[in-house]
Amino acid sequence: MARVLNFSAGPAVMPEVVLRQAQEEMLDWRGTGACVAELSHRGAPFMALASEVEADVRNLLAVPESHAVLFLAGGATTLQALLPLNIAKQGQRADYLVTGHWAKVAMKQAAPAADVHVVASGEAGQFRSIPPRSEWQRSPDAAYFHVTANETIHGVELPDDIDAGTSAPLIADFSSNIASRPSDLSRYAMVYAGAQKNLGPSGITLAIIRKDLLERRGQPRADILTWASHAAQGSMLNTPPTWNWYLLGLCVRWMIEQGGTAEFARRNGEKSALVYAAIDDSEGFYRNDVVTSARSRMNIPFVLHDAALDAAFLAESQAAGLIGLKGHKAIGGMRASLYNAMPVDGVRVLVDFMHDFRKRHG
Amino acid sequence: MARVLNFSAGPAVMPEVVLRQAQEEMLDWRGTGACVAELSHRGAPFMALASEVEADVRNLLAVPESHAVLFLAGGATTLQALLPLNIAKQGQRADYLVTGHWAKVAMKQAAPAADVHVVASGEAGQFRSIPPRSEWQRSPDAAYFHVTANETIHGVELPDDIDAGTSAPLIADFSSNIASRPSDLSRYAMVYAGAQKNLGPSGITLAIIRKDLLERRGQPRADILTWASHAAQGSMLNTPPTWNWYLLGLCVRWMIEQGGTAEFARRNGEKSALVYAAIDDSEGFYRNDVVTSARSRMNIPFVLHDAALDAAFLAESQAAGLIGLKGHKAIGGMRASLYNAMPVDGVRVLVDFMHDFRKRHG
Incomplete structure (x- = not known):
């Protein structure tokens, strides 16, 4: 049938021109005689693609040199669980601004590994507004301050220039509004986003992390759960989701070309x-x-x-x-x-x- | 150019007929007017696909009713890190048979959360043989016994009827030989496999887990790192890698049709x-x-x-x-x-x- 108009919250609509390119290249990508999903992630063709996609992401999002760009698996929710393990000490305070369902999920995933603290919550008002800055109860010793840039269920969105102060690194879940407008990423210690809304298919998650954050010791954990290890290996610590990375790259290139x-x-x-x-x-x-x-x-x-x-x-x-x-x-x-x-x-x-x-x- | 013959260790060759079907369906899957990767994982079309793929996996691999089938993200290495967190007590002994590079990786990922123990190792002989059963030093109190069914680097493979005894649940990394021959899965408490060798694209990992194992308390961890939670939600605790799941399904169906x-x-x-x-x-x-x-x-x-x-x-x-x-x-x-x-x-x-x-x- 004809293409529908897809208003799904994610996985979501992708540009038709991107899907047509993926369709054309399915059996022979860049003259390799193979689908991109059949090729070794460590071979020259895919390594070149990975570099191009990182450069395009840096271009599209104006990522500062101070920040590493990681392509990870497991979705944003997994990153939320790994956040305190990577950048907080055991039992250290971690601040959360609760603006809706997804902020609560982020806090729930962190709770086993941090002393999670609600800075302010819009829940009493059914999440119809953002708690005003004047009511925030920030912790002086927090490992980080987590915000949810956009809430897909409750339909509230933070302004990009939200004043978070400087007392702790600002971490933002950008899953549902990344690349939707210019953002000054130098204001964030870390932003992350599951790709399946503005960046392409599910199965790959973008994390943009200020490099000094990767030097934190965090808590005992496996190497594969350690972002510094992924960064040291160019997001190829283990086999990455290669097709998803490729399709994300096509979507990012399309966004650049569109303006x-x-x-x-x-x-x-x-x-x-x-x-x-x-x-x-x-x-x-x-x-x-x-x-x-x-x-x-x-x-x-x-x-x-x-x-x-x-x-x-x-x-x-x-x-x-x-x-x-x-x-x-x-x-x-x-x-x-x-x-x-x-x-x-x-x-x-x-x-x-x-x-x-x-x-x-x- | 013409399709090449691809001997890559993974990501690896996929059946051409599968890629042609994915190509044909790229812009309109099953009459939805959308790519499968654009559709909500909670909508009826994808939910139907997920059920079909699980049924086909159970059919192809003769999965016993006693075992749950999970479709997870993060690759086999991530599962190796989550293994002791899910099924061992803090600091509990966990036995590993070391047959090559990948067995060592499995043990390394588990080490922060278990007292890992080498049952036997082929390393002194440069991994050119499997240490004989008579030399294995099993622990009486191990949470589990982990083996690597096939070593992609050293080229050694366990016989399917390896005698592991009954003193601890047998866990096998089947990443590189799943579905390559009939296996009696009732002998395994858990097998798992990154899809990118015999099952399709990277970015999705199959885990087949005996249900009683999911009732173990394990260690403090986030919900998203908990297999029982994924099982309770039909592997949709968060947004799964939907395109990967779909392509895995096409590969599994193809294997059934081939015999x-x-x-x-x-x-x-x-x-x-x-x-x-x-x-x-x-x-x-x-x-x-x-x-x-x-x-x-x-x-x-x-x-x-x-x-x-x-x-x-x-x-x-x-x-x-x-x-x-x-x-x-x-x-x-x-x-x-x-x-x-x-x-x-x-x-x-x-x-x-x-x-x-x-x-x-x-």
């Missing part, structure tokens, strides 16, 4: 404004309760005024070629995820559908 | 016999020093009688469309890996090349 993070900031601003307008101008037919200043440009949860219409909304949107709009089970309703690979025109189709559905069912 | 493990045992016997004959009948031009009873059917390392010929062998074989023959840097020389997706006819081409090269350079 980079400044252009995606423009597009993502336009796309999210279209959807929020369709919600806010619906006279209560659709509703999103996140305060305006905290609204995510990536994931827009919304409810219909009558939940009895949910099934019809999902069935009719699917019939119209719009998929992935069902909200996360934790909060129900609908959700539109508008990652970089979703074109503005795709969002116009969604917004037209929302208007039309409202007319028919309003 | 299953009995047929691959026949083919692998034939292929490895061809290469060992080419070596043994070369009047010393080629040499493999592994004792006959321990020779691997999967990975055949060999040296040329004059190392000065190595460069010519590699250049000429590559020109003839044979790639991945360079030996591992740890022992040098050459290596031919003959995984399930390498056809008998491909091995005949290799053997013909070896004869021809010897004639020209002998």
Whole structure:
């Protein structure tokens, strides 16, 4: 069938031109006579690719020389478990800003290896806003301060210039908004992101870590769980997910060619404004309760005024070629995820559908 | 260019028919209008695929009902680090049979979380044989007994019916010979395998674990590092490597259609016999020093009688469309890996090349 418009929160839509290239190269990549996934990660063709992808990631995200770029397996959740093992002392305090479901997951994974501390939480307000800076209770001796740059379920997003102070290294989960706008990465000791939202397929996780952090002793752990060891081996301490690395590279190259993070900031601003307008101008037919200043440009949860219409909304949107709009089970309703690979025109189709559905069912 | 014959130790050759199917389905998988890698792992199409792949794995490998089948990220090395955390008490003895490089890696990864003990080692004999059962020093109180079913670097392989006794659960690294012959998995408490040799692409790891092992308390660790949690969530505790899972599924289905493990045992016997004959009948031009009873059917390392010929062998074989023959840097020389997706006819081409090269350079 024809390609659908995919609003899934992740794994998510990828650029069609990237998929077409992967399709063409499936049996013979770069004249090797093999699929990239069949080649040794230590052979010259893949080693060249790995270098190119790192250079492109550094270019796209303006990664400072002070930071290492790692390509890891296991997803962001695994990195959250390894974070205290790598950079905190046993039982050391670790600060968490709790802005939604994923911040809680990050803290839960760290809890067995750190004295996790909630700096502030939006939970009492059902995560509809970011706790203001004035209410944060930072620990003076924290190993690090962890924030979640964007919450895919609750639909809140931190401003990029969030003032985290300087008392502890700032670590950010960028999984769902990496490359969605220019970011000053020199302000972060570490950012990390599962690739399956803005960077390509699941199965590979990008970690950008200030090199001095890799010198911390951390806690007893295996070599394979040690980021410094991965860094020393160019992310080839063991066999990496090579096809995922390749496809991530194609997506990153595409983003550069499209104009980079400044252009995606423009597009993502336009796309999210279209959807929020369709919600806010619906006279209560659709509703999103996140305060305006905290609204995510990536994931827009919304409810219909009558939940009895949910099934019809999902069935009719699917019939119209719009998929992935069902909200996360934790909060129900609908959700539109508008990652970089979703074109503005795709969002116009969604917004037209929302208007039309409202007319028919309003 | 034309498809090469790929003798790489992994990532490795995949069946061409599998790659062609993946190519065809890249932009529209099963009528979804999307690439499988774009779809939510929690949506009905991918959930159906996951169930089918598990059923096919159980069929191909004759997995007993007593065992859970997990699809994990991070590679076999990560599982080796998580093994004592999941099934040993802090500081508990864990037994390792050391048959080569990869057994040593397994032990190294476990060492921070267990009192690792060498049951026997082939290192003094340069890993050219398996230490005989009579020399094994098993620990009476070991949490488990770990063996490496096949050593890709040293080219030694355990017999499938190795007598491990019953004093501790038997854990086997099957990374490089899984599905290469029928195995009685009821004899193993756990087997695991990175997919990138016999099962498809890198980036996904199969673990087959007897369910009672998942009830062990293990050691303090994060939920995401806990196999019981992955089992409880159908290997979707976090976003799994979906494209890798899909491609593994295509490879497994292909192996079933080809006749299953009995047929691959026949083919692998034939292929490895061809290469060992080419070596043994070369009047010393080629040499493999592994004792006959321990020779691997999967990975055949060999040296040329004059190392000065190595460069010519590699250049000429590559020109003839044979790639991945360079030996591992740890022992040098050459290596031919003959995984399930390498056809008998491909091995005949290799053997013909070896004869021809010897004639020209002998």
